[in-house]
Amino acid sequence: MKRIFTTVHLCLLAITAMLMMSCEKEKLSGVLAKETAANVKLSVENRIDIGSGENFTLNNDELIIPVTINLSGASGTAFNVQATSNLDTIATLVGSGTLPAGTIALAEQTFNFPPVIDFAYGIKSTTFNLAVSRSFVERNHSKLLALAIKISAPSKGNAIEANKNAIIVVINAAEAIAAEDVHYISFASAGSPYLVPNGTNYAIGTQDLTIPLNLALAGLAGSDFTVDVVPNDALVTALINNGTLKNTVVLSSGSYALTNPKVKFAPNENSAKLELTARISELLKNTKKKVAIGLLLRNPSKFQLDETKKSIVVVIDPDHFRPYNGTPxxxxxxxxxxxxxxxxxxxxxxxxxxxxxxxxxxxxxxxxxxxxxxxxxxxxxxxxxxxxxxxxxxxxxxxxxxxxxxxxxxxxxxxxxxxxxxxxxxxxxxxxxxxxxxxxxxxxxxxxxxxxxxxxxxxxxxxxxxxxxxxxxxxxxxxxxx
Incomplete structure (x- = not known):
């Protein structure tokens, strides 16, 4: 009898607990049903100027600019907004005088930012990064660069404040990157023209003459990159015609080869080598004359070319390479x-x-x-x-x-x-x-x-x-x- 009484008590306790939990759920459901998320308005500054201030960071590859979107109040729920660029806007602003004459728009593929910006619950602003190619900034070091970013289509019923949907980012390249920090790619091999032989600046085989040429990077080295090397016969012809090169003929591009015409700078290296090879028999067809090869740097995958050292003329004395033992x-x-x-x-x-x-x-x-x-x-x-x-x-x-x-x-x-x-x-x-x-x-x-x-x-x-x-x-x- 006592055992039956205990069991009945336990059942009553369980039923009571279930009823209480059900009541609490009904109360919470009622509260949530009455609560609504407050919508907010989004806005961005009209303009950010990047230069001598501290509103950006710079690494070896990118200029990183934080862009902030403000909210009129704390977000009532998580949501997102679209972000797009508009390059045509820059030309319009230059034409109207809003931006100084000569300001150029950032080129396609030279910048990036998230196309969708996410907002968490309860925040009053969020910041995303605009990353701009350092190489592009350096290549336009004397100019103002600009980009228009527009925000649109916020989700969850939120809206954008009138006339606050676009920001113009203006970069003063010369202030953002000091002149001494600009990267330049050049031929580093000494001499203009570069004379062969000059000491031991070549290697000779049974048929071929190999000439190593040095390339240099001015500035702090970082990740790897490449630069193309192409023939430049026109430069040699001009030097022959103006009398700079005497008793010299152009060695046509079919008479020599570049072992690595796409030269790669390894990570954290400020130098790289190009190898030029020429068949000795081709050189010696030019009896008692020197031969010249013009080369030009082009299309660096990043950084820029030194305009004064992006070309080289290699002048070879074929007669030096004729003797079997190296000397007559x-x-x-x-x-x-x-x-x-x-x-x-x-x-x-x-x-x-x-x-x-x-x-x-x-x-x-x-x-x-x-x-x-x-x-x-x-x-x-x-x-x-x-x-x-x-x-x-x-x-x-x-x-x-x-x-x-x-x-x-x-x-x-x-x-x-x-x-x-x-x-x-x-x-x-x-x-x-x-x-x-x-x-x-x-x-x-x-x-x-x-x-x-x-x-x-x-x-x-x-x-x-x-x-x-x-x-x-x-x-x-x-x-x-x-």
């Missing part, structure tokens, strides 16, 4: 002095038709100067040219120390006495046609063939011409006689 073979000028042998296999760079002429395929050692068809024998060190044919020739850059009479000793191996050859200096035959003496050991037994020649002091191109190529040739030795 020396023909000593002292009486009785015997010069080192000029090895036949160490003919000039320049390729077919420039440094040599060979009528057949590659015979002999295939891995020695493999891109040339000159036939080199298996000697150590490499010195002998064989498998010679009529009309073939080889060239060598030499430097004669003194005017005078010299003995020319041609070391030739011949199985018979029908071989014929001539030696030219600067396309002038200085020997006539000479016969090569038969050697006991045939081709492999190169022996002296002596004659006397007159040489003039200075740098020359020596050509060994094979009138009848029935021999192997090891090289040439000059001895000053008088």
């Amino acid at each position: 073979f020396l023909i000593k000028g002292a009486i009785g002095a015997v010069s080192d042998m000029i090895p036949a296999a160490q003919y000039d760079f320049g390729g077919e038709g420039i440094a040599f002429h060979d009528t057949g395929g590659k015979d002999g050692v295939g891995d020695y100067r493999p891109n040339d068809n000159v036939d080199v024998g298996d000697y150590t060190p490499r010195s002998v040219v064989g498998w010679t044919s009529d009309g073939e020739w080889l060239t060598y850059t030499v430097n004669v120390e003194e005017n005078g009479e010299y003995e020319l000793n041609s070391l030739i191996g011949a199985p018979g006495d029908n071989g014929r050859y001539s030696v030219f200096f600067d396309d002038v035959n200085i020997t006539g046609i000479l016969a090569s003496a038969k050697t006991p050991g045939s081709y492999g037994d190169q022996q002296p063939n002596r004659t006397t020649v007159q040489l003039t002091k200075g740098r020359h191109i020596m050509k060994f011409y094979m009138n009848v190529g029935a021999y192997d040739v090891r090289g040439w030795i000059f001895t000053r006689k008088k």
Whole structure:
């Protein structure tokens, strides 16, 4: 009986609690039903001036401007409003005199802000950020820049105060960014024109000349960016025509290549490298003339070009790159002095038709100067040219120390006495046609063939011409006689 009584009590307590909760819900529902959200009016300032004040922040990529939308009272509920730009408004304001003449509108893609601005419950204002490309500001460093932002269509029954729906943001670029903080991209390689060779400002391969060029960024480096490099033949032509560049020709863009025409500056780096490569044979087609290459920086992905250093003219002396060993073979000028042998296999760079002429395929050692068809024998060190044919020739850059009479000793191996050859200096035959003496050991037994020649002091191109190529040739030795 006692247990039944307890159970009944518990049931009554549960029913009472449920009734009380129901009553509380009915009271709360009634209160909420009677409460309505108060609508507010939105407004923005008519104008914000950005310059020497502190109403903006600046980083390496953007100018960040806070823009505030005010409310007439605390928002009764969360809502949002649309925000749009109007570039045409700036031209209208300039035309009417409201903005100074010369003020330019921010370009498309150079700024951004949220298209929808959200308001939380119970606030009286909210602020969003207008981010403007620092590069655009720097590129227009002497100008006033402006943008119109309009707010519209607030949700939840809110409204915009009359004549308070648009703000004009005016940026005084020269005040916002100090002149010394402006970023400039330029060629940093010293010299105008940039002369090659100048010390070791190049690298030479078996066929190509590579010239590294330095680019520089003035200003604090930040995130990575790129800049394009394009040919500028017109600049070279102008310098040739006005006499600045003498004895120089334009090297056409088809005769050289840019390894990285879109140069990338790595993050936090103030320098980058461009590589220019030219085929030596193309350079040497311009006998006794220098060649010039014009280059222009263009289209930086950010920042701006230094107008005084955005172009460069690279002037190359092809003759410097002709000698196989980097310097001409020396023909000593002292009486009785015997010069080192000029090895036949160490003919000039320049390729077919420039440094040599060979009528057949590659015979002999295939891995020695493999891109040339000159036939080199298996000697150590490499010195002998064989498998010679009529009309073939080889060239060598030499430097004669003194005017005078010299003995020319041609070391030739011949199985018979029908071989014929001539030696030219600067396309002038200085020997006539000479016969090569038969050697006991045939081709492999190169022996002296002596004659006397007159040489003039200075740098020359020596050509060994094979009138009848029935021999192997090891090289040439000059001895000053008088």
